[in-house]
Amino acid sequence: MIGSVEQSRLIQFIRSGGGLYLEGNDLYKDHRNTALSDYLPGTFGGDGRGAWLGNISRVEGPEGTVVQGFVFKFPQWGHADEAPDEIIQGENDTVLLTCQKGHVRVLATGPMNQYNVVASSVMFGVLRQGEKHRSLDTLMQRYLKFLF
Amino acid sequence: MFKEVLILCALLISGPLHGKEILLWDMDNGATISHVPSRRRLGTERPVAECLERLGHRVTVLRRLPENLSKYDAVFITLGYLAPS
Numbered sequence: 344m345i346g347s348v349e350q351s352r353l354i355q356f357i358r359s360g361g362g363l364y365l366e367g368n369d370l371y372k373d374h375r376n377t378a379l380s381d382y383l384p385g386t387f388g389g390d391g392r393g394a395w396l397g398n399i400s401r402v403e404g405p406e407g408t409v410v411q412g413f414v415f416k417f418p419q420w421g422h423a424d425e426a427p428d429e430i431i432q433g434e435n436d437t438v439l440l441t442c443q444k445g446h447v448r449v450l451a452t453g454p455m456n457q458y459n460v461v462a463s464s465v466m467f468g469v470l471r472q473g474e475k476h477r478s479l480d481t482l483m484q485r486y487l488k489f490l491f
Numbered sequence: 492m493f494k495e496v497l498i499l500c501a502l503l504i505s506g507p508l509h510g511k512e513i514l515l516w517d518m519d520n521g522a523t524i525s526h527v528p529s530r531r532r533l534g535t536e537r538p539v540a541e542c543l544e545r546l547g548h549r550v551t552v553l554r555r556l557p558e559n560l561s562k563y564d565a566v567f568i569t570l571g572y573l574a575p576s
Contacts, residue, residue: 345518345568349556356560366539367519367570423524425572459565466571468538469524483542490565491511 344373354382357458362490366463371428383462384436384450389429391464398424401473402440402448402465409485410439414473417442417465428464439486440465451489459490510547511564515540517554519571536569543567 345353357363363382367373371387374380391398400419404410418424429446432438435456440449440463449463470479517536526533540550551563560566 345570352556352558352560353566356563356566359561361560361563362565364565364567365570366535366568368572370570373570418525421525422522422572466524466535466569467542468526468533468535471527479538480542480545483539483546487511487546487565 345377345379347378350377350379354378357382357460360459362459362461362487364461364463364486364490366466368423368425368427368464368466370462370464371430382458382460384452384456384460385430385433385447385462387428388431388447391426391429394420394422394425398427399442399448399465401443402470403443403473404485405438405441408437408439409488410482413440413477413482413485415440415477415479415482416471416473418469418471421469423466423469430462430464437489439463439489449486451486461486461489510549512562513543513548513550513565513567514557514560514563515543515550515552515567515569516556517552517569519569520573522571522573534569535571536567539567539569 375387397419399417402415404413430450435453437451437453438447448465451461519535523532543550
């Protein structure tokens with residue numbers, strides 16, 4: 344969990360126009376009711392299940408977004424799949440990736456939001472190129488559009 | 492030949508201008524992931540840093556958050572799956 348001193352520093356940074364990307368399985372759960380949560384897109388929606396029960400096998404970009412058609416495989420049942428948070432989309436937020444069950448996993452602040460934040464409950468480094476052959480570099484480029 | 496030199500110059504000039512200054516705060520508590528393309532186990536921050544560098548950005552990876560963030564355009568934070576509570 345990010346400490347209160349570091350949260351204050353990050354909040355000052357994004358209020359000054361800096362971009363912030365955060366990823367972690369328990370990002371939303373751990374930061375509920377903290378100062379930082381007011382600046383994250385969306386809210387905590389659930390803790391996911393233990394990895395032995397399986398959560399995510401695939402993530403994909405929703406229709407009508409800059410990541411429409413993006414599909415990536417996800418290593419189900421491993422460490423990466425240990426209770427990744429489900430996220431509830433806020434009114435002005437943009438969903439970037441959902442899992443195969445439709446739960447939101449990556450969310451960005453939308454155009455009506457004054458801050459530039461992308462938050463993810465899936466680790467970028469474990470994603471694997473899927474059948475749509477979109478590269479991770481292209482996905483990162485899409486993320487960066489919300490940060491700069 | 493002249494055209495090729497011009498294109499090369501344009502690429503050399505435009506590259507650094509497009510690159511952003513990014514701080515990557517490695518806060519994954521030592522968690523590693525299996526990175527299939529390289530067949531290695533890596534810290535969760537490594538694939539993120541390598542991707543940003545491939546895209547032409549300058550990435551500084553630190554395990555502590557500096558007091559002054561003003562020199563950075565963006566901060567990336569990798570909390571992994573074992574982030575300390």
